Amino acid sequence: NDKVVIVTGGGQGIGRCIVQTFADKGAKVVIADIDDEAGIENEEYIKSKGGDSLFVHTDVSLEKDVGNLVDKTIKTYGKIDILINNAGVGARGTIYTRPMEEWDRVINVNLRGTYMCSKYVAPHMRDNGGGVIINIASTRAFMSEPHTEPYSASKGGIIALTHSLAISLGYDKIRVNSISPGWIEVSEWKKSREAKKPQLTEEDHLQHPAGRVGKPEDVANACLFLCSEEASFITGANLIVDGGMTVKMIYV
Template identity: 65%
Template structure:
């Protein structure tokens, strides 16, 4: 993949690591294979993409890696252990890579999205607009559930020279939801 990208564009300047699987399930019933798959795709996959893109970035003394984590790295719901653990690992991987790669002009940051409505972005066979209630939106101090464009804008910022002094950091993009205390 990296060779194809570098061949087509003559280099690799920016990597956005965004592949993930859910990995939700009851700990008493979740198989070892389901755990391993979530860790392999969500965490190891990001490491390998960074590993194989980093030499191109090192050679040009410039690069930017943006890992998509999740607010689940910092807060949980029941039966989310594989997903939450993998996203927490991304947080740690991000700051570790930023230290290892910084000397080569490569910045590494992560974004932790909160509730993002991706229903209309799914494969056409599954695409349907979720019906979000007013209560869903009011859970967010920003007054709405997030959209994919909110995350895209954060990526564009972190990839820009405007963020040139930011590395090893996690940007939470969740409309303030993780800051709001919610009592059932």
């Protein structure tokens, strides 16, 4: 189809897979990433397969970059149908060692970036008769390993931001949902210089009720579904894509 899709963090990992999945369906995909090498490589790959793609250097935590991303997309394609807020970073350190700048960095990319991209894209969706926003959260919004406070809090914030946006934008025909992936092995979706084979063990796979660790395609397919007509009654929801891990009781 002729949909225009922006994917933040579309250079590598899950975002790269989302970009290629939507391009395969005929969408025009805008890759917004801080990593020029990865973004350009992905853009060129899509063009080499006959697809239509545009890389725009973007740090989602910077307002001028987000404004530029939306301007360039509108100038090139004239509209925005779908925004996938996928860019995200993890946190270093522990609560005992972590400087506050690290808290700010993670919250600014993961949470502020998601809000800011939605804020700049929403008026164009409204004026074009509607759209779909998908925010990539994490099962870490609901459960934790030690020392993940900034990341978990940013993802919990994304869950709340999602229902808040869904209510604000619903009557403008903009649906807003989140996807919470569990463990997704992304090493096959890195830029070529970083590509390496995953070294997963049998135990890694079998601890999942689904019998395997997740793949970027699992998240990309969930995005396709949430953007489809079949999902037109779904807004403000969070879809967990984790092979059953967060509902598995682990007492021994």
